[in-house]
Amino acid sequence: MGGNHTQTKFILLGITDSPYAQTPLFVFFLLIYIVTLVGNVGIITLVQVSPSLHTPMYFFLTHFAFLEVCYTTVISPRMLADLLSDDKTISFSECMMQFLTFAFFATIECHLLAMMAYDQHVAICQPLLYVTIISSRVCWQLVASSYLFAFLSAIIYTWCVFGGFFCGPNHIDHFFCDEVPVLKLLCSDTHSSEMVILAFITINVVGMSVVFLLSYISILCTVLRMCSVQSRARAFHTCASHLMAVASFFGTKIFMYLQPPSSHRSLDKVASIIYTVVTPMLNPCIYSLRNKEVKAAPVKLWVYICLLKE
Structure with missing residues (x-):
């Protein structure tokens, strides 16, 4: 990859260099990580054991919750360890693998959010054809294609970021190995790499945003053509949770990766914390607290278990 990187090590500067803030931040982010794991694993389990939730909408939601667990696990454990450790070094291979897996899961999430928007579009705009259009086979094909494209995109992202020559400073001004801070350490010209990355980010983030907007x-x-006020309210309520998840995910992604390199500043860390740590915690709350079917599923499941015992 453009040079001998076997002995290369980076130093992550982390969220803050204040020793007094590190312990409170560790406790705060540890609680967020635990809530994220419990919430998303809870959704996966609930959908799997509740027959009433075996629909395409919750099929996509299960995959989304699984990705949130993987996505935040790529970042949070390392970030938590660095908050309590004086040694914040990370090897070249570890840094590259962290970025590869992060890019992989982030890209799949972009596609999955677009699929969920399309699913709701068909459910509301073409309800009579919903079962035919969004069949089980189609669901699996959509998810499999997103995994494949995300893997190819992540490989290209990683090659562009880590394929140059690192010969200067090794301090990464971030709490994980992200594209912008790592590219700043390259001694070789990064213009072509930045153009390739921008092209793929445009396809994945902007392209999926267009699918979402059109849907x-x-x-x-x-909805505006519906005569019943109750039907309108039900349709808006169904879409509200997805809109909130999309706004937080795509908003921070566009802020981070589609601004000029010269515009990056300290707010980047705040934006990164939002989409890598906070958003995966909030999404289970958004989908469960605003969804009557999810809230009713535990009660139905309990009644079903009680009837089986009798």
């Missing part, structure tokens, strides 16, 4: 424009037009 919701169609949904909005359909």
